[in-house]
Amino acid sequence: MPENYFKKFPDKEGFYKEYGGAFLPPALETEMRKITDAYYAISKSHNFISELRSIRKHYQGRPTPVYYCNRLSEKYGGRIYLKREDLNHSGAHKLNHCMGEALLAKYLGKKKLIAETGAGQHGVALATAAAYFGLECEIHMGEVDIAKEHPNVVRMDILGAKVVPVSKGLKTLKEAVDSAFEAYVKDPVNSIYCIGSVVGPHPFPMMVRDFQHVVGIEAREQFQEMTGELPDSVVACVGGGSNAMGMFSGFMNDEEVDLFGVEPGGRSMKTGDHAATMVQGKPGIIHGFKCYLLQDEEGNPSPVYSVASGLDYPGVGPEHSMLRDMKRVNYDMVNDKEAIDAFFELSRFEGIIPALESAHAVAYAFKLAQKDPRKSVLVNLSGRGDKDIDFVVENYGKDYGLG
Numbered sequence: 001m002p003e004n005y006f007k008k009f010p011d012k013e014g015f016y017k018e019y020g021g022a023f024l025p026p027a028l029e030t031e032m033r034k035i036t037d038a039y040y041a042i043s044k045s046h047n048f049i050s051e052l053r054s055i056r057k058h059y060q061g062r063p064t065p066v067y068y069c070n071r072l073s074e075k076y077g078g079r080i081y082l083k084r085e086d087l088n089h090s091g092a093h094k095l096n097h098c099m100g101e102a103l104l105a106k107y108l109g110k111k112k113l114i115a116e117t118g119a120g121q122h123g124v125a126l127a128t129a130a131a132y133f134g135l136e137c138e139i140h141m142g143e144v145d146i147a148k149e150h151p152n153v154v155r156m157d158i159l160g161a162k163v164v165p166v167s168k169g170l171k172t173l174k175e176a177v178d179s180a181f182e183a184y185v186k187d188p189v190n191s192i193y194c195i196g197s198v199v200g201p202h203p204f205p206m207m208v209r210d211f212q213h214v215v216g217i218e219a220r221e222q223f224q225e226m227t228g229e230l231p232d233s234v235v236a237c238v239g240g241g242s243n244a245m246g247m248f249s250g251f252m253n254d255e256e257v258d259l260f261g262v263e264p265g266g267r268s269m270k271t272g273d274h275a276a277t278m279v280q281g282k283p284g285i286i287h288g289f290k291c292y293l294l295q296d297e298e299g300n301p302s303p304v305y306s307v308a309s310g311l312d313y314p315g316v317g318p319e320h321s322m323l324r325d326m327k328r329v330n331y332d333m334v335n336d337k338e339a340i341d342a343f344f345e346l347s348r349f350e351g352i353i354p355a356l357e358s359a360h361a362v363a364y365a366f367k368l369a370q371k372d373p374r375k376s377v378l379v380n381l382s383g384r385g386d387k388d389i390d391f392v393v394e395n396y397g398k399d400y401g402l403g
């Protein structure tokens with residue numbers, strides 16, 4: 001890794017080598033440039049840093065612990081550790097960047113946060129942040145997703161956010177993105193668009209990574225304090241890639257630490273049955289930035305699927321795309337079945353019910369532990385599984401001795 005990795009990537013235009021950038025209509029380009037300039041100035045100020053620190057500690061409950069899995073390490077060999085982002089307030093890592101984005105909005109004098117949501121996780125985290133700061137919050141969501149993800153819609157309602165139903169096209173995430181962008185472009189002075197992962201046009205991949213960096217910094221220090229060494233391997237699931245980027249960024253300069261990004265292999269390797277962007281994707285442009293992309297011959301994003309709805313994105317963060325080419329991070333897959341197995345294993349051996357997204361990373365850690373029992377594996381447990389329990393029991397309960 002270049003010594004000055006974080007100074008070098010992204011470059012001034014928001015590129016990570018050939019990936020990233022901001023491919024936007026001129027009106028939005030100006031807005032993004034304003035946000036970039038403001039971010040550079042504000043995020044380095046003493047007031048911003050100390051306010052964010054205080055929020056992390058007193059509101060979010062950070063630092064989250066690192067936990068050694070006694071029984072699973074015994075079963076699979078190796079030494080398996082979890083960074084417990086499931087214990088972060090609101091139950092996942094997403095609040096780390098939502099609080100950062102909302103704090104930036106406050107410093108910029110914005111009144112309203114706008115975003116899209118697929119399964120509703122980003123919507124709930126952003127609605128939480130908006131309530132904390134007393135900002136308005138508008139979440140665009142496809143009507144199909146609204147019907148499917150009822151509990152999260154109720155959560156957003158209770159938190160005081162306005163959920164805008166989107167009835168165009170397939171009525172899912174892609175249309176929700178278009179709708180949220182349209183709303184934002186109408187009033188970029190009073191509102192700010194808050195992206196839910198390390199994706200989208202510059203400066204979002206960089207900002208979201210910086211706000212998630214806390215995960216990797218904490219985990220590195222905690223792991224060293226517990227064991228006197230660094231982990232041999234670090235594992236995280238990759239949808240857009242925010243929890244992985246936060247974790248990996250803490251170990252970027254530790255060449256001896258192997259980094260593993262785990263994508264969803266879904267139910268088969270046919271188009272539309274998985275979201276393994278790094279395995280089957282090619283460079284392309286989606287949502288205003290360049291990255292590895294699952295696409296058809298014309299460059300349109302392919303349909304994607306995973307049992308974990310937070311992982312089913314046809315693109316991936318630009319920094320991940322670069323790290324793949326550099327071979328600094330190894331990208332691999334875990335399928336639905338393996339993730340569901342890991343969901344039950346972690347629940348029954350350690351008393352921790354993981355999010356289905358996080359269960360992909362856990363399943364991969366089992367494989368690494370089995371491969372070389374001398375090694376230690378640190379997993380980013382990105383979220384808790386309460387949101388998934390009804391779905392899992394209904395669809396897989398019988399196979400695991402339930403109902």
Ligand SMILES: *Cc1c(COP(=O)(O)O)cnc(C)c1O
Pocket residue numbers: 092093094121122196197198237238239240241242243244310311355357358382383384
């Ligand atoms: C949204 C989500 C993810 C996927 O998002 P990334 O940006 O890839 O981290 C992973 N885990 C949980 C619990 C999520 O809610």
